[in-house]
Amino acid sequence: MTKINTITVKSPANIAFIKYWGQKDKTLTLPYHDNFAMNLSDCTTTVTIDVYDDPKKQEIKVKPYKQTDFSPAPESVTKSVTKFYQTVRDYLEMVDDIGYTVWVEHTFPHKAGIASSASFFSALALAFVSAFGQKLPEKELSILARLSGSGSAARSIPDGFTWWHMGSSDDKNGFSASSFAESMHPPDYWDLTDVVVITSQEEKKTGSQDGHGTAETSPFFADRLISVPDRLKEMEQAFEEKNFTRFGTLLEQEALSMHFVMMTQEEPLFFWSGKTVEVLKKVLDLRRQGTECYYTIDAGQNVHIMCEGKNTDTVASFFQEQSEVEEVIVNKPAVGARVIVDEE
Numbered sequence: 001m002t003k004i005n006t007i008t009v010k011s012p013a014n015i016a017f018i019k020y021w022g023q024k025d026k027t028l029t030l031p032y033h034d035n036f037a038m039n040l041s042d043c044t045t046t047v048t049i050d051v052y053d054d055p056k057k058q059e060i061k062v063k064p065y066k067q068t069d070f071s072p073a074p075e076s077v078t079k080s081v082t083k084f085y086q087t088v089r090d091y092l093e094m095v096d097d098i099g100y101t102v103w104v105e106h107t108f109p110h111k112a113g114i115a116s117s118a119s120f121f122s123a124l125a126l127a128f129v130s131a132f133g134q135k136l137p138e139k140e141l142s143i144l145a146r147l148s149g150s151g152s153a154a155r156s157i158p159d160g161f162t163w164w165h166m167g168s169s170d171d172k173n174g175f176s177a178s179s180f181a182e183s184m185h186p187p188d189y190w191d192l193t194d195v196v197v198i199t200s201q202e203e204k205k206t207g208s209q210d211g212h213g214t215a216e217t218s219p220f221f222a223d224r225l226i227s228v229p230d231r232l233k234e235m236e237q238a239f240e241e242k243n244f245t246r247f248g249t250l251l252e253q254e255a256l257s258m259h260f261v262m263m264t265q266e267e268p269l270f271f272w273s274g275k276t277v278e279v280l281k282k283v284l285d286l287r288r289q290g291t292e293c294y295y296t297i298d299a300g301q302n303v304h305i306m307c308e309g310k311n312t313d314t315v316a317s318f319f320q321e322q323s324e325v326e327e328v329i330v331n332k333p334a335v336g337a338r339v340i341v342d343e344e
């Protein structure tokens with residue numbers, strides 16, 4: 001067996017300001033509405049693929065956060081990577097298979113509500129395409145990342161502040177070309193910071209995939225669908241004006257709207273811990289004391305706190321000192337997925 005090539009891709013996690021929860025089309029991973037996010041500079045995943053001439057070689061190795069060694073990936077990860085490899089191959093209409101070892105490394109705890117599958121699958125999309133010796137335009141890479149099943153991965157392909165167009169199921173090739181993410185603003189458009197507050201590195205018990213499937217069962221879901229388009233429009237306006245107070249107010253309303261749905265769907269999903277609630281209250285306290293900052297939460301117990309660049313140190317050091325907090329990770333707006341090594 002001969003190694004032909006090595007490709008390394010680095011891709012950011014992203015934090016959704018207007019969230020994606022529930023799927024209009026489960027097979028194609030289509031959201032019910034457009035959504036909007038920011039790529040994170042310091043929560044990234046690096047995927048390296050060693051490409052072999054023997055297609056029987058299909059290996060995945062993972063180095064968990066803060067560990068020094070790689071170990072074989074759990075079966076669930078192996079399964080989803082193998083499935084996604086086939087999706088990429090079909091999309092590219094490749095005739096011959098490749099062999100691969102995939103090496104995965106995160107700079108943050110995974111499966112803890114910090115979008116590790118977004119950074120992982122966006123990196124994997126670009127890495128597999130490159131491993132097949134192909135190139136795709138950004139829009140198609142975003143479509144491909146979405147087809148991994150981790151829809152938010154679509155938003156980690158373009159740069160900066162990204163907008164995922166919901167698209168529709170009715171196109172002919174079965175991939176839905178109308179559902180993709182694009183950059184609305186480059187990373188340096190607005191000096192914002194996302195202070196990720198880690199209250200626990202524990203893996204969440206229910207993945208987003210299971211949760212999306214029953215979002216419609218919440219009595220609040222229909223109301224959410226009515227309110228999101230207006231909130232999205234207002235958020236877009238707040239971005240145009242760089243109105244941080246308006247942005248933050250909408251950010252918190254949106255996070256709570258999604259979590260009310262989560263908490264009331266069948267089976268209810270309650271991602272918050274007691275520590276989460278304490279952190280949320282402290283965000284309000286800090287704001288009352290004059291440091292403007294706002295929270296949002298994804299599918300996990302950890303909290304994302306948004307502030308303007310000038311308040312980064314105050315917010316980060318305040319939360320670092322709190323008893324509920326294990327660690328803070330300071331993120332600036334970042335570029336999307338990039339090939340960083342491609343060598344024969």
Ligand code: DP6
Pocket residue numbers: 015016018019020021035115116117118149150151152153207208209212298299
């Ligand atoms: C709550 O299905 O993209 O983060 O597979 O866990 O990455 P993972 O999630 P995905 O759903 C994301 C759900 C969300 C909100 C959001 O990011 O829009």
